[in-house]
Amino acid sequence: MRDLRERAEEEAIHVFARNLKDLLLAAPAGSRPTMGLDPGIRTGVKVAVVDGTGKVLETTTVYPFPPKNDIRGTQAELAALIRKHNIELISIGNGTGSRETERLVADMLAQLPATAPKPTKVIVSEAGASVYSASETAAKEFPGLDVSLRGAVSIARRLQDPLAELVKIEPKSIGVGQYQHDVDQGRLGRSLDAVVEDAVNAVGVDLNTASVPLLARVSGLGSSIAEAIVTHRDETGPFQSRKDLLKVPRLGARTFEQCAGFLRIPNGKEPLDASSVHPEAYGVAKKIVAACGRDLRTLMGDSATLKGLDPKKFIDEQFGLPTVKDIIAELEKPGRDPRPSFKTATFADGVDEITDLKPGMLLEGTVTNVAAFGAFVDIGVHQDGLVHVSQLADRFVKDPHEVVKAGDVVKVRVVEVDVKRKRIALTMRKDGGEAPQPSMRDARGSTGAMRHANAKPPAKPETPAMGGLGAALAEAMRKK
Numbered sequence: 001m002r003d004l005r006e007r008a009e010e011e012a013i014h015v016f017a018r019n020l021k022d023l024l025l026a027a028p029a030g031s032r033p034t035m036g037l038d039p040g041i042r043t044g045v046k047v048a049v050v051d052g053t054g055k056v057l058e059t060t061t062v063y064p065f066p067p068k069n070d071i072r073g074t075q076a077e078l079a080a081l082i083r084k085h086n087i088e089l090i091s092i093g094n095g096t097g098s099r100e101t102e103r104l105v106a107d108m109l110a111q112l113p114a115t116a117p118k119p120t121k122v123i124v125s126e127a128g129a130s131v132y133s134a135s136e137t138a139a140k141e142f143p144g145l146d147v148s149l150r151g152a153v154s155i156a157r158r159l160q161d162p163l164a165e166l167v168k169i170e171p172k173s174i175g176v177g178q179y180q181h182d183v184d185q186g187r188l189g190r191s192l193d194a195v196v197e198d199a200v201n202a203v204g205v206d207l208n209t210a211s212v213p214l215l216a217r218v219s220g221l222g223s224s225i226a227e228a229i230v231t232h233r234d235e236t237g238p239f240q241s242r243k244d245l246l247k248v249p250r251l252g253a254r255t256f257e258q259c260a261g262f263l264r265i266p267n268g269k270e271p272l273d274a275s276s277v278h279p280e281a282y283g284v285a286k287k288i289v290a291a292c293g294r295d296l297r298t299l300m301g302d303s304a305t306l307k308g309l310d311p312k313k314f315i316d317e318q319f320g321l322p323t324v325k326d327i328i329a330e331l332e333k334p335g336r337d338p339r340p341s342f343k344t345a346t347f348a349d350g351v352d353e354i355t356d357l358k359p360g361m362l363l364e365g366t367v368t369n370v371a372a373f374g375a376f377v378d379i380g381v382h383q384d385g386l387v388h389v390s391q392l393a394d395r396f397v398k399d400p401h402e403v404v405k406a407g408d409v410v411k412v413r414v415v416e417v418d419v420k421r422k423r424i425a426l427t428m429r430k431d432g433g434e435a436p437q438p439s440m441r442d443a444r445g446s447t448g449a450m451r452h453a454n455a456k457p458p459a460k461p462e463t464p465a466m467g468g469l470g471a472a473l474a475e476a477m478r479k480k
Helices: 002-024 069-084 098-110 129-132 134-140 145-162 162-166 185-203 212-216 221-234 242-247 253-262 280-292 303-307 321-332 440-448 470-479
Strands: 032-036 046-049 056-062 089-093 118-123 362-371 374-378 385-388 410-419 423-427
Touching: 002 162, 002 185, 002 362, 032 069, 046 069, 046 145, 046 362, 046 410, 056 069, 056 145, 056 162, 069 098, 089 098, 089 145, 098 118, 118 145, 129 134, 129 145, 134 145, 162 185, 212 221, 221 242, 221 303, 280 303, 280 321, 303 321, 385 410
Parallel strands: 032 089, 089 118, 385 423
Antiparallel strands: 032 046, 046 056, 362 374, 362 410, 374 385, 410 423
């Protein structure tokens, strides 16, 4: 039993880590002026406007819902903010009141003049936003801003760049795992920290705009050196080259060697500083440029010329063939972002609550969580639906991650709705889910996870069938 439990814990941690990586590497909307809305009914809708770099420009609170019902005043104020700051994106948290807020925004956008540019509205997951609002990180970042408004800032920024904002939140609070309170917390923490660091290093960090929490996740850096970098940047201005990092107090040659390749300086003195080529390999990169007889700035991005080179000609005692190939690949697509292009789900009009769902409805939604038994999808009714593994495709699927990952936009069809228990069964099969599948009661008993994927798991099991690692243990025993 001990062996089975360890294997079950390992699998649960693995699933959590994989989902977290998918979420961190979700498509960014980019550096565009954004308005963040943190919905609330009685307490009002918190509003935060940020510029393309994430800097807070203005905050306010509006009260379109009971008891004040100031719908017209709210719409007028939001429209004024859009015009004032040239807003391109409106990020709406998916918590209580999100669909009501979305309808309010849609009506307001419809009333704008036909010639006026209309922002794109997007509903985003607000998991962890409240945790960040009350955190020490948020207090340092916004010492004079009310706690409730910090959440709206986070919602706006996580649409612009999910990775840069989510690194500020404790990974366990993001809500993309199962059984997280039942597994070894030390192992879970180490695994999630490694995932965050890998994601940050894979994407790279803009040295002149990155926050302390983001820089602290770069290989070789820690919180103290990250703070020193930001302090130096604030005092002396933007970094002009990677070598300027050596002027930062307590950042020595060894630390520079570890972190330099992951830090980017767009439009700096040295074009290679905007790429993932490490400063130690600049000599090889320049030999490649010289062999092409071109200027570096004009060569970068020219795939046709670079693919015609023989990498073996540039091997030396320090750099072998794999490194040379990596350098050429980076010159082909300098500063390439491994994340996908930005895409958002469009929720169906008139489908706001679970009671609005009917079997057979075809809807669009966003995958919020992936487990061994299937995927949870947010379809805009405040309760995620479950696409069982048998319903993910018109073929046999062994691992749901073969088909979907957290953050994917998918089309689903409603198979079954249990309003009383707040459970929604969905399918992605083209035949409408006619293939045999476990009933909702069986799914509950075998997985213990037909609950909102982003909700905090209960401190104690709800029922014996739903207890902690029971499902994972059962699966491990079955395999053995």
